[in-house]
Amino acid sequence: MTTKTNRSYFVNRAAAVALSVFAGLFSLQAGAESIAIYAGKLFDSSNGKLLEDRTIHIVDGRVESVQKGFAKRDRERLVDLREYTVLPGLMDMHSHLTYEFGPRAYMESFSWNTADFTLRGVDAAHRTLQAGFTTIRNLGDHDNVTVSLRNAINKGLVEGPRIYTAAKTIATTGGHADPTNGLRQDLMGNPGPVDGVIDGPISARKAIRQRYKDGADLIKITATGGVLSVAKSGQNPQFMQDELEAIVEAAKDYGFTVAVHAHGKEGMIRAIRAGVDSIEHGTYMDNEVMDLMRRNNTWFVPTLMAGEWVTEKSAIEGFLPDLVRPKAATMGPLMQDTFSRAHKRGVKIAFGTDTGVTRHGDNAREFLLMVQGGMSPADALRSATWNAAQLLQVQDELGSISEGKIADIIAVAGNPLEDISEMQRVLFVMKEGVIYKESSELPGDVFLEQDISG
Incomplete structure (x- = not known):
């Protein structure tokens, strides 16, 4: 055997021994799991x-x-x-990790960089996990930050809940999630599907495909006006029927579910008929809407904490813009009663807080409001576990402590x-x-x- 061959033999032998030791250590580590x-x-x-x-x-x-x-x-x-x-592990079906509302929130789009929203999201994710929420749906963010945050959490780089994100919300021009609402004329521009603003079925389809390109997990749209947007109406319908049908049809092609911000009755009826998966907020929901939801197997995510919060803040002079304050004072107090009636009528309910309006980490207060609204503690807990997993379509992986499921406990x-x-x-x-x-x-x-x- 030559010297070169001897050297090669010992190098290979050393490598084999090292590999064997590593395999043994790995085996011990695996056993410790x-x-x-x-x-x-x-x-x-x-x-x-x-x-x-x-x-x-x-x-x-x-x-x-x-x-x-x-x-x-x-x-x-x-x-x-x-x-x-x-x-x-608890599951919150309506969260906004990059937001946390306060008196200066309306200025953040001008004064904050993407990195600022990212750092807030990291902090919010940590607080959410510490509160026992191991899974969330993030229904709208800044600059697709929660797509990157989701990926970082999945890689173990950041501590936080499992995120299913809608990335940017989809609105119509001037609608609740149009990012240029309230700006002066020369700053409004003409945002399109990439920015989350659509008009007509063609741009609706493009917006869905853009969310797929961005790496979103689901779709969020604003089918009616909202409370905190700087716009007059909080309940007017903001999508036409053909736009909603185009959204749902395209979403199904890409394996997306569709979550719908909606306060007003007509906007809810249009969205439910189009085949969306969930109605968020549902303030002006009546028996007709509830029965339509039951027939179409549509989920209700009530976000009672948000209703409580806007009611309280509407009483503080100067806290909310003048255009927002009367909406908050009128609509906030209705949400608890709507929840009670929907629960009694048998509408399927999944837990969601709209945290980001309220403080991240306080998500569990929603349980108290649900029980105050007539739901049993057991059903409230099921809404944040068993029901939420059904809405997310991950019931084979999450939602209960049972054989084969992920150990979120x-x-x-x-x-x-x-x-x-x-x-x-x-x-x-x-x-x-x-x-x-x-x-x-x-x-x-x-x-x-x-x-x-x-």
Whole structure:
């Protein structure tokens, strides 16, 4: 054997040994990803019941099984939550991570750079996850920031919830989400589908295709006027029927669902008939609209926190623009009653807050308002787990703690079926098998030492 051959042999042998060691380390690391959670109470979101004394077995970020009693397996790490109520990770179907409304919000489009909105989104995402919300729909943003934020979270570069984003909202000229509303004439310009403004079926289709190009996960449109836009009407219909039908038809071609901001009755009726997936806000919804939603299997996302917030702020002199303030004072107080009537009539309801109008991280206040509006605590929790997963069409992956699903798991100290305010005090957050929050209120480190002896 030549010297050159000897050298080659030893290099290859060393590489093989190193590879073997690495493989062994990787195997140990993979083994450490097996976790057992002892749950004193476990919320079964499929039926709204609490189960007693369950062990959740998690392997590689997914629920392998849920068993009665407390029994961990060999090589499993133990998370001891026997004194707590364990629930699926919460899901907010209406959020805006790049916004957080305040007196200077209307000036941010002029004074903030894209990087400023990005940094706010990073902070908002962190607060949202810490509050127990492991999945959100982001329904409109600045400069497609949440597309990049979603990707960064998926890569593990940033901590935050799983994001399904609509990127830029689609409006009509002068509509609720037209970004040039309220500007002086020479600044208005003529925004088009790339900017989220359409007129007619052709530009509607182009806007859908642009969202696909931008990397959006779903579509958000503003079918009626809104409360906070600098425009006179908060409820007038702002899309024609042929525009809505073009949007839904094109969206289906690209695998998009369609979420619809709508306050006024006529705009809701047009959108529902066109085949959209959800109505957001729904302030002036009446029995005719509700029955149409039931027949068309359309979801309602009520955003009660936003209604409460605009009602409060409308009473503060100078907080809102003069054109906005009367809309807020009139429409805000109606939203709670609309929710109560829709719930009683059997409309399908999924949890959504419109956070970004309100403070990120306070999302769980929506549960209190839903219960005040006549919904049981169990159904309120189901709206943010089981129902939300159905609306997102990810029910095979999320929405419950059950075999094969992603291990998004949270815990609270008390019983939220007796006191729904417990949801505002989430102590433990796991997303895809990784712990992101372990409150100091828990008794020491919830992780017990790995037991390899069984």
